[in-house]
Amino acid sequence: MCRWLAYSGNAVPLETVLFRARHSLIDQSLHSTLGVTTTNGDGFGLGWYQHPHDIPYRYRSVHPAWNDRNLRELARAVSAPMVVAHVRAATHTPVQETNCHPFRHRRWLFAHNGLIRDFPLMRRDLVVAIDPGRFNTIEGSTDSEVMFCLAMTFGLEHAPVPALERMAGFVEATGRAHGVREPLNMTVCASDGEQLIAVRYSSERQSRSLFHSTSFRHLHELYPDDPRIAAVGDDAYLIVSEPLVSLPDAWAEVPEATAIVVRGARIDYLPFTPRVD
Structure with missing residues (x-):
């Protein structure tokens, strides 16, 4: 499938988040250990905020993340306090820039790992439910972008977790109406520059892997001389498809x-229950 990460903390160079860890997201694009596929080379993307209220910047490419010189230059030059990054393994949709995550609408970014099963069977019913004012913003052909547009339709900008619950409930109800027993598998991330919202859920209760960092204060105590850990600050937070480093109690x-x-x-942890209004 795919791998992604989200970071919130002090502004740090993007290369700190993307490249420098032993099992960085760039390493995972070649050597994923917990994903469905080992290689995630069907494009990549990252979005970042310089200031919370700004429209996020975004860079996407169909190149493999490990082989994109521009990404290395950009990651060395740009610092940001909030980042969402994604490496893609395509499932049944073309390798093209408009299918690369994160997707963006105004201040919001959205990234997804997983799938809507039998998406072509359900696609028309899902797309018809999207708010007409958002329909023309669809650029690609992925189930992930449809999920994002549905979440926006259901109120992501105003109540993010309930909107994602309504999106998941609608996908499941639509799938089951078409005879799909376990329609949805997802780890997703959404951000508006002020907050990160991440969800791990699947219809079969066997979701893709997802981890979060525990305490950077603890890491500062363990590794006081590591400038990468010092730079992010005590309140930094990472949400990742796979742990970036093998450190005791770090994830x-x-x-x-x-x-x-x-x-x-x-940081709030909430139960996630799909719902149909």
Whole structure:
């Protein structure tokens, strides 16, 4: 499938988040250990915020992440306090820039790992439910972008977790109406520059892997001379498809059917229950 990460903390060079860890996201694009596929080379993308209220910047490419010189230059030059990055393994849709995550609408970014099963069978019913005012913003052909547009339709900008629950409930109800028993598998991330919202959920309760960092204060104590850890600050937070480094107690697995909301130093863990209004 895919691998992604989201970072919130002090502004740091993007290369700190993307390249420098032993099992960085760029390494995962070639050597994923927990994903369905080992290689995630069907394009990549990253979005970042310089200031919370700004429209996020974005860079996407169909090149493999490990082989894109421009990405290395950009990651060395740009610093940001919030980043969403994604490496893609395509499932049944073309390798093209408009299919690369993260997707963007105004201040919002969205990235997804997983799938809507039998998406071509359900696609028309899902797309018809998208708010007409958002329909023309669809650029690609992925199930992920449709999920994002549905979440926006259901109120992502105003109540993110309930909107994602309504999106998931609608996908499941639509799938089951078409005879698809387990329609949805997802780890998703959404951000508006002020918060990160991440969800791990699947219809079969066997979701793709997802982890979060535990405490950078703890890491500062363990590795006081590591400038990479010092730079991110005590309240930094990472949500990742796979742990970036093998350090004791540095990572915790996100439980099934759980949403995480990160706003600065505040972190809330919420049960995630799809619903149909």
